[in-house]
Amino acid sequence: MPKVHVQTNINGTDMDFLCEARQSLLEVLRDVLGMTGTKEGCNDGNCGACTVILDGRIVDSCCVLGVEAQGRTITTIEGVASPEGLHPLQQAFLEEAALQCGICTPGFIVAAKSLLDREPDADEGRIRHWLAGNLCRCTGYDKIIRAVLSAEDIAAGRGDRSAASTGAGAGAADQRDVYND
């Protein structure tokens, strides 16, 4: 079967590639384009490690064919940070230690980014529901949820709500506000 020529836009850059019809978007990103930030976990739509944003919607890239990218707009983890620095989510994941092995992290960050782009003040319940399609097998979810809540505060220029709410971190959060003044 001849390879298919696909033209698409990834992270703001027009790109084209050749792929076999059977190749998933995940395989194309990793093996054809060398964009290995997007991870392969279960490869069957259960774990969300391969989450990318396709025309404004998060999808599992293992359940999308590379050929379906024709004419579409894709954001991957490589497109989340800017030249000025890390995205608030990336900063918060580091500060809250919301990762251990890191395989699930790109998927969580891309999925959470798409939520915060829509609902910058999503509450904990909404965040947990939105991220139900992302599995983490080592950190556990609490730190991840705290990081997303913290990212909302960073993005809005507020103090660190998650640190304040844990009691132990309250002083630190107060201090940070003082320093920001």
Added chain:
Amino acid sequence: MRDFEYVAPTTIDEAVRLMAESGNRAKALAGGTDVIVQLRGGRFDIDRLVDMKKIPELNEMSYSEADGLTVGAAVPCHRIYEDATVQEQYPGLVDAAFLIGGIQIQGRATLGGNLCNSSPSGDTIPALMALGGTCDIAGPNGRRSLPVEDFCTGPGRNVLQDGEILVGLNFPSPKANSGAAFLRFIPRNEMDIAIANAAASVVLDDSKENIVSARIAVGAVAPTPMMATAAADGLAGKAASEESIEAAGEAAKAVASPINDMRGTVTQRVHLVGVLTKRALRTAISRAKGE
């Protein structure tokens, strides 16, 4: 998986021709959340994958009081549950579209694909049945339509012949004083396959105290999703009371002929289908009353 040809026709006629040419060596692609995984797992060996998403009719979603709701077979779940009209007129459909998979799956998965995959536990199918949905099918011999409850014929099997495609689903306009609901039982909160599921729709009289008619459908308890016809018919003319709901829930268990598997036992599934039917009826009645 072996490589195959990918084609993306833009008309129904072209899609039917492409499907018919390859016979049982062709598969239709909509959201891909089942079919791509099944192809990778070797469930099918195909020569051609026909992407239905470029066909305008299959992406259409429209509502009118006269014609009811038409949902193209390639419309993803998020479009259904984010639509204000669907939220208002078909909350039972929103229940189903909103609990299939996670947000990533809902961004791609379609009602049409869920029905054509014909899983006994398909999460939206009982809701489509309880709402009185009909399937619009196109094939080499023209168009035909049939009720959703006649579509699935066994696990992974349905009435579609070689060359036939599902164009869309139609749901009649909700009657006055009507309501519907869908529920699923899984051990987790999200992202699991149903141990049992149930959908109910009811029409109440003008006093909103009595049931005029009802439809009940249950899933994951038989080789296909099933209408619980006797349970539903038994509600006609009865008070919309806890006693009627109890009786219907017990009667719905009669259509269950489930299997034991790693997700649940026969006993558990039969019990659950009764519980879920009662709960779905309570919500459907409460929605019909406008509560």
